[in-house]
Amino acid sequence: MMSLFAVLIDGTIYASWLFLVAAGLTVIYGVMRILNMAHGSFYAIGAYAAASLVGWYFNNGVGPVWAGYLLMLGCALVAGLIVGLIIERGLLRFMYGRDEVLMVIITYALLLILEDTMKMIWGVNPYFAYQPYAEMGRSALAGLKVSNYDLMLVGISLVLGLGLWLWLERTHQGKVLRAVIHDREVAMAMGVNVRRMFTLVFVLGTMLGTLAGALTAPAISVVPGMGVEVIVLAFAVVVIGGMGSIEGAAVGALLVGLSRAAAVHYAPEFELFVIYGVMALVLAVRPQGLFGRVLARKI
Amino acid sequence: MRLSKTELILLGVAVLLAAGGVIAPQWLVFLLTMALAKAMVVQGVVMQMRAGLVTFGQGLFFCVGGYAVGMSGHFLNITDLALLLLIGVGAAVLLAMLLGLLMTRYREIFFAMLSLAFSMILYGVLVKSSALGSTDGFNVKAWTLFGWTPASGQAPLALFIIIVACSGLLAVLLHRYSRSSAGMMCEAIRENEVRVEYLGQSPRWVLYMNYVAAAAVSALGGGFMALSAGHIDPEMAYWITSGEFVFIALLGGTAHVAAPFIAAILFAVVRTYAIELVPHSWQMILGFTLLAIIVFLPKGLWSLFTGQARRAKA
Amino acid sequence: MNNSKKSMLKHPLAFAITAAGLALSLSASVQAAENGKFRIGVVTFLSGPAAGPFGEPSANAAKVLVEGLNKGQLPAPYDKIGINGAEIEVVIIDEAGGAAKQVEEFRNLVQRQKVDAVVGYISSGDCLAIAPVAEELGAMTVFYDCGTSQLFKEDKTPQYVFRTSLDAAVDNIGAARYLSKVRPDAQKVAGIQQNYAWGQDSWSDFTHSMEQLMPKAKVVESQMPKVFQGQYGAEISAISVKRPDIIHSSFWGGDMEALVLQANARGLLEDATAVLTCGESAIDRYKDQAPNGMIIGGRGPFGAFAPDNALNRWFKDQYQTAYKTAPTYPASKMAQAILGLKHAAENAKVEPGKIPAPLEIAKAFKGATFESVSGTVKMARADGHQAMQGIAYGEYQYDPASKKGGVQNVIAFSGECVTPPDGTTALDWIKAGFPGAQCN
Known part of the structure; x- marks a missing residue:
């Protein structure tokens, strides 16, 4: 009974982290049809930015604790804004209209470049900015000790997911975006400035990526290569949920999170296969993912 | 058998x-051997690219080989x-015949992700197999002919x-x-699959055969890689x-064999x-090389030659 | 059509030849081989997650040490300039990319760069793959960190391959011996390892040692998360609910630091004592995020466990001055490998200033006893090719005043106590109850 409860808690926490990582990826794919391999690097940039600044802030006792949290979020968003703008304005906008697969490779090249750029800026030594994580303390939920920071992540992830969904479904801008997702050419013909939408969405997606990194940074040790490790996870979640769907990413994250937690508790031997197993299974039954749309075949 | 030019x-x-x-120095001989072994796997990737499918899991057959x-x-x-x-190729063909039944139902990014999933599952199985050295792998014995x-x-x-x-x-065979x-x-399938169907052909059957053939070619590369590096993991x-x-x-590029x-x-x-001259940022060099090729030679290096040919003709 | 095809195909031919020619001419530019310098190829991780905790300290140690050697600044017996009077030149290569690539780069180092010796390799897979190639090429090779027990089981009659680091089995036998001294009453043991060869072997060696040394302790949980996962929420819960007394982990690098942070924040490390076989490498970063009394090791008498001798004082000072931090165990191990190489080359009985041939170095290295930053090292196993040293464990202690971490309650075990004799595999030796072990 205890472990079933633990599976639910652990699964939810892991799922909320997965959703944070995957949200930016699915937004960018949904609108721009770019499967962004560099998304993991955005995550790592956010983590590095947060860890280096927050670490400096707390180690030197610059100000109050709550301001440290704001600083963490702030620097992630600024880093995302800068990186997103540079990449979209400086490179991607010249590539629109190219083959979808070619776009994947472009982002693969970006990944290689960003990995080494991060190494040049931050070196290879781990960054350790544990204060935001440690300061929050822990709670006991029915005998299970859980970090409050992790519970906060669940909250943030819920708010973010809901916000994104409302934005897409309930605002004018969201409607326009959905029009672009549905049919780019028709949207363009109706007078939508698709290019501006692309810039907006790419920067938003990048900021979601850096935010996920910044939120994760206090709980881990920030090291080179951490971005590469999350990218396949994020892909799996997005593919399971259906590419480009926010609610799909949420359900995919929950599915992966819960199955993984169950594996860890009941069958640690299979932990390594769970994610790919779930992905293969879902694709075998629903080739377009849980919430993916079936595209009409054009002759 | 008549050979074309x-x-x-x-x-x-x-x-x-x-x-x-x-006459070449030994290190170059070794480097070329490894490069050619890899090229065989790449041939498998290219065979599927010609049919419009991009695989992110060709490592599966490379590894099986x-x-x-x-x-x-x-x-x-x-x-x-x-x-x-021969055993390596045979093993890969058997596996591909099985997986192909499922894989040929998928296109585009889903094909890519599913191929990746299968490859990663094999990775997981091997990591779990301590009899095969887990992630350390094991050394391959010397060969005879x-x-x-x-x-x-x-x-x-x-x-x-x-x-x-x-x-x-x-x-020659692939040509x-x-x-x-x-x-x-x-x-034709890459250009328009529906039309191929209307012409009375079965795209799935063609893709299936192509998938199996590509697996065989890639496994050959994997076998050569194992023999030349002397180690697999x-x-x-x-x-x-x-x-x-x-x-x-x-x-x-996919234009020529x-x-x-x-x-x-x-x-x-x-x-x-790049590793020798800039050991700390060789990935970046690779990244910029790739970007440069995509921007300036979107059809791959091969377009250098065809481009020249066209100019020479004109 | 025919015409264009023909011209198309002349080009790849031309291209292949140009490419080969380019490679050849570039290789010709590497002429340093015959400049009278002793060239050492240093291979370690410069990218990826192993770069920070292992690769960088190792590369830095190599730089500090070689600079000191070239100026003749080291204390005796290493006060001779360079190696045997010849200046040392270092070629650093990234170890990332897998074993097949490392075999290729190793051949390049030996055949293109014409290095006189290669010192390196952290990954066990790389060591296993490199060993037969080193023997084939007759290239002097010193492994400085990898811990696989398989190395000299595969390379049965080593000639050019040496290892100055310890077998990973030693870490875990030592950990079990330390526990039996400080926590003899522990009942429940849990483990969390990275799911790859290193973690699996460590766990197997540790649990078998525990069966011999602390038969009353039972294994209650074993977790094997993916390497570099970073998030251990579910694993920590799964271990917590089993309420263990001891948690063994062979985690290293960022994974280890993340595990300590997360487990500590969730109270797991207050209820149970963690034993981290690689714990020393983050001793400067834990601060107050690791509990006092957490048991850490340094994979031998390295880093914080290194003895206080003239050589180590010199090394620590120089490293501290150059990089503003104390050398951790990977740094000490790199220094040890280069010192061993220098010792062997200078005892190869060639005239001063000359560079001895690999075979001459190998003969002098075999079975040698040399001084190192970690004390005296005996090449006493694997027919004189494998170093034997003791191992030490201690408890982490944080001093809030100076904001520095340290170790206390250190217990050192001699090499004879934790190393299987030649001809026996570590696992067989453990299962047989450590026959012939001489413990202090």
Whole structure:
């Protein structure tokens, strides 16, 4: 009974982290049809930015604790804004209209470049900015000790997911975006400035990526290569949920999170296969993912 | 069998390359051997690209080929190179025949992700197999050929000549395949699958055969890699390895059967010097090279040659 | 059509030849081989997650040490300039990319760069793959960190391959011996390892040692998360609910630091004592995020466990001055490998200023006893090719005043106590109850 409860808690926490990582990826794919391999690097940039600044802030006792949290979020968003703008304005906008697969490779090249750029800026030594994580303390939920920071992540992830969904479904801008997702050419013909939408969405997606990194940074040790490790996870979640769907990413994250937690508790031997197993299974039954749309075949 | 001019030239280059191996320094011979082994896997990627499918899991067959060779040596004491490679290819073909039934239902990014998933599952299984050394892998035994054992220190050169010969033959075969009706059908499927169906052909059947053939070619590369490096590990099935094959495939382009070979060799040379000259940022060099190729040569390195040809004609 | 095809195909031929020619001419530019310098190829992780905790300290140690050697600044017996009077030149290569690539780069180092010796390799897979190639090429090779027990089981009659680091089995036998001294009453043991060869072997060696040394302790949980996962929420819960007394982990690098942070924040490390076999490498970063009394090791008498001798004082000072931090165990191990190489090359009985051939170095290295930053090292196993040293464990202690971490209650075990004799595999030796072990 205890472990079933633990599976639910652990699964939810892991799922909320997965959703944070995957949200930016699915937004960018949904609108721009770019499967962004560099998304993991955005995550790592956010983590590095947060860890280096927050670490400096707390180690030197610059100000109050709550301001440290704001600083963490702030620097992630600024880093995302800068990186997103540079990449979209400086490179991607010249590539629109190219083959979808070619776009994947472009982002693969970006990944290689960003990995080494991060190494040049931050070196290879781990960054350790544990204060935001440690300061929050822990709670006991029915005998299970859980970090409050992790519970906060669940909250943030819920708010973010809901916000994104409302934005897409309930605002004018969201409607326009959905029009672009549905049919780019028709949207363009109706007078939508698709290019501006692309810039907006790419920067938003990048900021979601850096935010996920910044939120994760206090709980881990920030090291080179951490971005590469999350990218396949994020892909799996997005593919399971259906590419480009926010609610799909949420359900995919929950599915992966819960199955993984169950594996860890009941069958640690299979932990390594769970994610790919779930992905293969879902694709075998629903080739377009849980919430993916079936595209009409054009002759 | 009549050889066309293209095929004669391909074989000619192979003969020259093999002859060059005798005078080239040993490290270059080894580098070329590894590059050619990789090029075979890339051929498998390119075969599917011609049909419009991009695989992020060709490492699966690369790994199956390598492990089949390594394990046959270890557990069955087989040392004959030809037999080992045959076992590797056979294992991959069997697996591909099974997976192909499922894989051919998918297109585009879903094909890519599903192929990645299968490759990663094999990776997981191998990591779990402590009898096979888990992530450390194991060393592959020295090979013989029809009873002949290469003298100590001669094996790398001998293997180089063998792989050049195989590459030459493979190039000719793949060239014929790309001109055959099945090969042409693949291109047609990439252009418009529905039309192919309307013409009364079964795209799934063509893609299935193509998938199995590509697996066989890739496994051959994996077998050669195992024999030349002398070591295999689960990294062969990791998605980054598969990503590298796609990288090389795009570097060369899909226009000609020789392109993957050239791209693989260029990739190996660029990488080894990047590692030597800028050990801390060689990835960045690779990244910029790739971007430059996409921006300036969207059809791969091969467009350099065709571009020139067109200009010469005009 | 025919015409264009022909011109198309002339080009790849030309291209292949140009590429080969380019490679050849570039290789010719590497002429340093015959400049009378002793060239050492240093291979370690410069990218990826192992770069920070292992690769960088190792590369830095190599730089500090070689600079000191070239100026003749080291204390005796290493006060001779360079190696045997010849200046040392270092070629650093990234170890990332897998074993097949490392075999290729190793051949390049030996055949193109013409290095006189290669010192390196952290990954066990790389060591296993490199060993037969080193023997084939007759290239002097010193492994400085990898811990696989398989190395000299595969390379049965080593000639050019040496290892100055310890077998990983030693870490875990030592950990079990330390526990039996400080926590003899522990009942429940849990483990969390990275799911790859290193973690699996460590766990197997540790649990078998525990069966011999602390038969009353039972294994209650074993977790094997993916390497570099970073998030251990579920694993920590799964271990917590089993309420263990001891948690063994062979985690290293960022994974280890993340595990300590997360487990500590959730109270797991207050209820149970963690035993981290690689714990020393983050001793400067834990601060107050690791509980006092957490048991850490340094994979031998390295880093914080290194003895206080003239050589180590010199090394620590120089490293501290150059990089503003104390050398951790990977740094000490790199220094040890280069010192061993220097010792062997200078005892190869060639005239001063000359560079001895690999075979001459190998003969002098075999079975040698040399001084190192970690004390005296005996090449006493694997027919004189494998170093034997003791191992030490201690408890982490944080001093809030100076904001520095340290170790206390250190217990050192001699090499004879934790190393299997030649001809026996570590696992067999453990299962047989450590026959012939001489413990202090």
